[in-house]
Every structure is written in C-alpha cells, then in structure tokens.
Amino acid sequence: MLFNWLKDRRRSKLAAETFPAAWLQIVHHNCRHFATLDSAEQSRLLRDIRWFLDEKSIETAIGLKLTDEMRVTVAAHASLLGLGFDGPPFDRLRSVIIRADSYLGTQIQRGSSGLELHSETARIGETTRNGPVLLSWRDVEQQCRDAPYGRNVILHEFAHLLDMVDGDVDGVPPLQNEEQYKTWKDVTRIEYHRLVNEAQFGIPSLLDWYGATNEAEFFAVATESFFEQPTEMRKRHPRLYDVLRIFYKQDPANRWMRNVA
Numbered sequence: 001m002l003f004n005w006l007k008d009r010r011r012s013k014l015a016a017e018t019f020p021a022a023w024l025q026i027v028h029h030n031c032r033h034f035a036t037l038d039s040a041e042q043s044r045l046l047r048d049i050r051w052f053l054d055e056k057s058i059e060t061a062i063g064l065k066l067t068d069e070m071r072v073t074v075a076a077h078a079s080l081l082g083l084g085f086d087g088p089p090f091d092r093l094r095s096v097i098i099r100a101d102s103y104l105g106t107q108i109q110r111g112s113s114g115l116e117l118h119s120e121t122a123r124i125g126e127t128t129r130n131g132p133v134l135l136s137w138r139d140v141e142q143q144c145r146d147a148p149y150g151r152n153v154i155l156h157e158f159a160h161l162l163d164m165v166d167g168d169v170d171g172v173p174p175l176q177n178e179e180q181y182k183t184w185k186d187v188t189r190i191e192y193h194r195l196v197n198e199a200q201f202g203i204p205s206l207l208d209w210y211g212a213t214n215e216a217e218f219f220a221v222a223t224e225s226f227f228e229q230p231t232e233m234r235k236r237h238p239r240l241y242d243v244l245r246i247f248y249k250q251d252p253a254n255r256w257m258r259n260v261a
C-alpha cells in the first residue's frame with residue numbers, strides 16, 4: 001500500500017518533468033513509430049519511457065558500456081507495446097541485460113522416446129518469467145535504426161512477457177472475455193498452421209518462419225509484424241491483424257496510412 005503510494009507519487013513527479021532533449025532525439029532517431037503517433041500518444045509514450053527507465057534496471061554484459069541510446073531505445077519500444085493499455089504492463093519486470101552481439105544458448109528438445117537433445121543455437125534475445133530480458137545490441141541497432149526489415153527483437157521479447165502475464169507461455173495473452181479467447185484461438189490456430197506449412201516447404205511468408213517453432217514464438221513473431229509491417233499484415237493476414245489490434249488496443253496500420261496521406 002505504502003509502496004504503491006510512493007510509486008504513484010514518484011510517477012506524478014516524473015510525468016511533470018520536461019523530457020530530456022537528448023533522449024527525445026534518440027526516440028526520433030531509433031523509434032520510427034514515434035512520428036506516426038498523434039500528440040496525445042506521443043506524450044503518453046514519453047511519460048512511459050521515463051517511468052520505465054526509473055523503475056527498471058538496464059545493465060550491460062561485461063565489456064559493453066551502457067549508453068543512453070541503449071536505455072532509451074529499449075524503453076521506447078517496450079512502452080510502444082503497452083501504449084493501448086491502461087498503464088505500462090511490465091510491472092513484474094525488474095531488469096534488462098544488453099549484450100554486444102548475438103550469443104550461443106543451449107536449446108533442449110525432448111524426443112518422443114523421452115531422450116533429451118541439447119544443441120547450441122545463436123540467440124539475439126531471450127526472456128525468462130519476470131525477466132531479465134536479454135537483448136543483442138547489434139541486432140537492436142540494425143533493426144531499429146540501420147536496416148529495418150520487419151523484425152524487432154525488443155518487441156519480440158516483450159511480447160513474450162505479455163504472454164507470460166497469465167502464467168502460461170502458450171501464445172495466448174490475457175484477453176477480456178470468452179468471446180475474445182474463442183476468436184483468438186480460432187484465428188491463430190489457422191494462421192499458425194499456415195506458417196508451419198510455409199516454413200516446412202520453404203514458401204516465402206510475411207511472418208518470420210521462426211514463428212513456426214511453437215505457438216508462443218508465433219505470437220511474438222506476429223507482434224513484430226503487427227508493429228513493423230502493419231499495412232502488409234492487414235492486407236495479407238486481416239483476421240490475425242484484427243485479433244492483435246483488439247488485444248493491443250492499437251491500430252498501427254491506420255497510423256502509418258494516416259502518416260503517409
């Protein structure tokens with residue numbers, strides 16, 4: 001109770017402060033979504049970035065110097081994901097760790113005989129329940145700034161956190177009512193199997209084939225496309241776009257079109 005009161009007081013104080021000009025420059029430079037937001041949404045995003053940076057610990061792996069560019073870029077994309085919700089949705093997250101580059105992680109697969117197969121795979125990000133979230137800065141930089149191509153590891157990892165809010169990592173985040181759950185399951189089942197088929201037979205797809213790994217990865221990959229390629233996604237996967245629009249309470253395709261017009 002006291003903790004909440006202190007937190008609210010601190011948040012009010014931060015919300016009243018001017019957003020640092022150097023940080024605003026980073027947001028403009030590294031988060032191209034910012035220009036598509038209306039002024040109320042921009043103010044909300046900047047407020048949420050401040051709160052995120054105040055409440056979460058962002059660290060770097062040994063040998064990498066932490067910069068404001070790293071901190072603000074991560075906070076901006078995490079806050080973008082929660083823009084449609086009543087408040088920032090990552091209350092339980094404590095820390096984010098940034099690594100210089102991709103890294104090897106052990107993947108464990110259990111075969112039908114019960115035998116475990118361990119393999120080393122390259123990773124650019126990772127999430128555990130309540131964090132920390134791990135991110136490769138080289139990939140964040142490329143995707144957010146240098147060469148946008150529809151992928152965004154920050155959005156991907158934070159989507160996993162939203163999926164985990166209800167306890168299960170199953171590609172179904174907490175929804176409002178039974179009707180929404182039913183529509184979500186109907187739509188994502190069809191779309192997931194479509195992607196599995198495309199990945200299996202090497203058919204080009206808008207969604208990254210990595211989403212065919214399982215339903216949880218499908219949700220994280222679909223989230224990336226929803227924000228990064230919204231007009232394409234609305235055209236090629238209208239029903240999937242729609243369930244994500246209802247969940248995120250945001251319409252990025254509309255924002256991009258409004259901006260282009």
Ligand SMILES: [Zn+2]
Pocket residue numbers: 156160216217220
């Ligand atoms: Zn993932």
